[in-house]
Amino acid sequence: xxxxxxxxxxxxxxxxxxxxxxxxxxxxxxxxxxxxxxxxxxxxxxxxxxxxxxxxxxxxxxxxxxxxxxxxxxxxxxxxxxxxxxxxxxxxxxxxxxxxxxxxxxxxxxxxxxxxxxxxxxxxxxxxxxxxxxxxxxxxxxxxxxxxxxxxxxxxxxxxxx
Numbered sequence: 001x002x003x004x005x006x007x008x009x010x011x012x013x014x015x016x017x018x019x020x021x022x023x024x025x026x027x028x029x030x031x032x033x034x035x036x037x038x039x040x041x042x043x044x045x046x047x048x049x050x051x052x053x054x055x056x057x058x059x060x061x062x063x064x065x066x067x068x069x070x071x072x073x074x075x076x077x078x079x080x081x082x083x084x085x086x087x088x089x090x091x092x093x094x095x096x097x098x099x100x101x102x103x104x105x106x107x108x109x110x111x112x113x114x115x116x117x118x119x120x121x122x123x124x125x126x127x128x129x130x131x132x133x134x135x136x137x138x139x140x141x142x143x144x145x146x147x148x149x150x151x152x153x154x155x156x157x158x159x160x161x162x
Contacts, residue, residue, distance in 0.1 A: 027115070028127050044136055046083060046096045052132040053079050056125070064097060074122060077111035078129045080104050 021029050053063050053075045061067050063076045076097070083093045090101040090108075097104070114122040 027118075027123065028130050044086065044133060046088065046093070048136055049079055049083055049133070052129060052136065056128060056132065074111075074125050075129065077107040077114075078126050080107035081111045081126075082129065082133065084108050 018029055021027075050063060057063070057075050058071050059069060061069060061072045063072060063079055065072065067073075080093055080097075083096075084090065084104070090104045094101040094104045111122065111126070115126060
């Protein structure tokens, strides 16, 4: 009974924080929280994030393509930021995108800087991306993951096959 009350309180606190943050800061925020005793959460795979990215890129290019087109690079930076926030390591994201982990670090820093200065184009792209992520999660397209002990060579999450 106490666990149920704690979980309810945790959800309430996270939702209150999210509403306050978005109201006072004026920027969208996405929070990935663990609410059950097994420390499981719903999270999207990198393939799901790539689908969202490819859907939003206005030209016929993918984030896996070797290109420096602005339309692609904006979403590639956002992809890296969201994937990192979901718990994937820089190396794992880099392997998926076929780029070096330091390029992933640069992408995350770049989009964070652009969002910090409230670049209109980047804020709109990020907000749109986050809305698509929320839609996928709400429509049951998320995969359930569980946390495992972290080492530098693997992502901090693995698929729960149950």
